[in-house]
Amino acid sequence: MDQIVRPRRLRGGETIRKMVRETRMDKSSLIYPMFVIDGVNIEEEIPSMEGQYRYSVDRMCCELERLVEAGVGSVMLFGIPAEKDETGSQAYAKDGIVQRALREAKARFPELYYITDVCMCEYTSHGHCGILKGHDVENDQTLAYLSRIALSHVEAGADMVAPSDMMDGRVQAIRRELDGSGFKEIPIMSYAVKYASAFYGPFRDAAGSAPAFGDRKSYQMDFHNSREGIREALLDVKEGADIIMVKPALSYLDMVTKVRDHVQVPVAAYSVSGEYAMVKAAAAKGWIEEERIMCEMAVSTYRAGAGIYLTYYAKELAKCMDEGKIG
Numbered sequence: 001m002d003q004i005v006r007p008r009r010l011r012g013g014e015t016i017r018k019m020v021r022e023t024r025m026d027k028s029s030l031i032y033p034m035f036v037i038d039g040v041n042i043e044e045e046i047p048s049m050e051g052q053y054r055y056s057v058d059r060m061c062c063e064l065e066r067l068v069e070a071g072v073g074s075v076m077l078f079g080i081p082a083e084k085d086e087t088g089s090q091a092y093a094k095d096g097i098v099q100r101a102l103r104e105a106k107a108r109f110p111e112l113y114y115i116t117d118v119c120m121c122e123y124t125s126h127g128h129c130g131i132l133k134g135h136d137v138e139n140d141q142t143l144a145y146l147s148r149i150a151l152s153h154v155e156a157g158a159d160m161v162a163p164s165d166m167m168d169g170r171v172q173a174i175r176r177e178l179d180g181s182g183f184k185e186i187p188i189m190s191y192a193v194k195y196a197s198a199f200y201g202p203f204r205d206a207a208g209s210a211p212a213f214g215d216r217k218s219y220q221m222d223f224h225n226s227r228e229g230i231r232e233a234l235l236d237v238k239e240g241a242d243i244i245m246v247k248p249a250l251s252y253l254d255m256v257t258k259v260r261d262h263v264q265v266p267v268a269a270y271s272v273s274g275e276y277a278m279v280k281a282a283a284a285k286g287w288i289e290e291e292r293i294m295c296e297m298a299v300s301t302y303r304a305g306a307g308i309y310l311t312y313y314a315k316e317l318a319k320c321m322d323e324g325k326i327g
């Protein structure tokens with residue numbers, strides 16, 4: 001047979017396969033999401049997220065140490081307060097859970113890079129991501145609170161803030177607040193392309209942040225929409241976002257690619273709690289190979305165009321990269 005072109009030539013062995021790889025990753029692009037909770041001596045496993053824990057400030061350091069050892073350099077902190085109220089006041093309290101965790105973590109592990117999730121749903125008694133007016137979240141009033149939360153995180157030592165509330169204009173509001181307080185150099189990673197997704201289910205168990213009534217569809221995006229995601233991304237870049245995030249990752253890789261093609265800033269993708277929980281559950285049944293699935297999910301996200309990957313598997317992925325299984 002007269003075949004000149006044979007793609008298989010480049011698949012003949014491990015060395016040539018690695019030589020021609022199109023997607024290369026680095027541990028420095030991994031961000032580990034971590035839950036910190038008010039109280040002492042707490043290290044409780046999250047039932048729907050096997051292997052993930054809520055740590056009190058006095059117990060979180062072992063986990064931070066494991067991250068440093070694994071070569072994962074960045075964490076995203078989520079706080080779970082003891083008290084919730086209508087305006088989520090613990091979200092911007094000087095001695096709030098995230099603020100205390102930041103001060104302690106920065107002192108113990110200054111080599112790590114600390115990003116904070118800026119949102120209100122973990123802190124409000126109603127579980128919505130902002131200030132309510134009737135049964136709706138009032139956009140513009142919420143902006144002042146988000147700005148205050150972001151500033152309080154930065155004052156406590158956050159290296160970057162990541163608003164995840166999906167209010168209109170929040171990036172600009174936070175940017176102004178930070179700049180006005182002398183924090184011009186602190187970047188904002190915007191959860192710009194964030195869909196109203198059932199994939200967040202286990203996170204809401206973990207953080208006790210499920211809305212008490214209704215849903216988040218009036219602020220998070222409808223998953224039927226793609227152009228709307230580009231619009232959100234472009235708007236946030238205009239408002240001063242330094243990094244744009246797409247969330248969830250697995251079912252939204254088309255959006256990762258499209259956003260990457262439309263913006264000049266780095267693109268991050270968040271493999272959320274439901275993605276993690278599905279893999280864990282199927283692996284526990286012996287139905288899939290956890291490590292290989294985890295690797296495929298990660299590589300496909302980078303292949304789609306993400307330069308930064310937020311994942312509960314950060315440590316395990318770092319190990320696979322070290323061992324040359326991926327990367």
Ligand code: PBG
Binds near residue numbers: 164272273
């Ligand atoms: C806060 C927030 C959520 C997640 C990240 N930030 C929950 C939500 O929007 O309901 C989800 C993360 C995950 O599922 O792993 N708004």
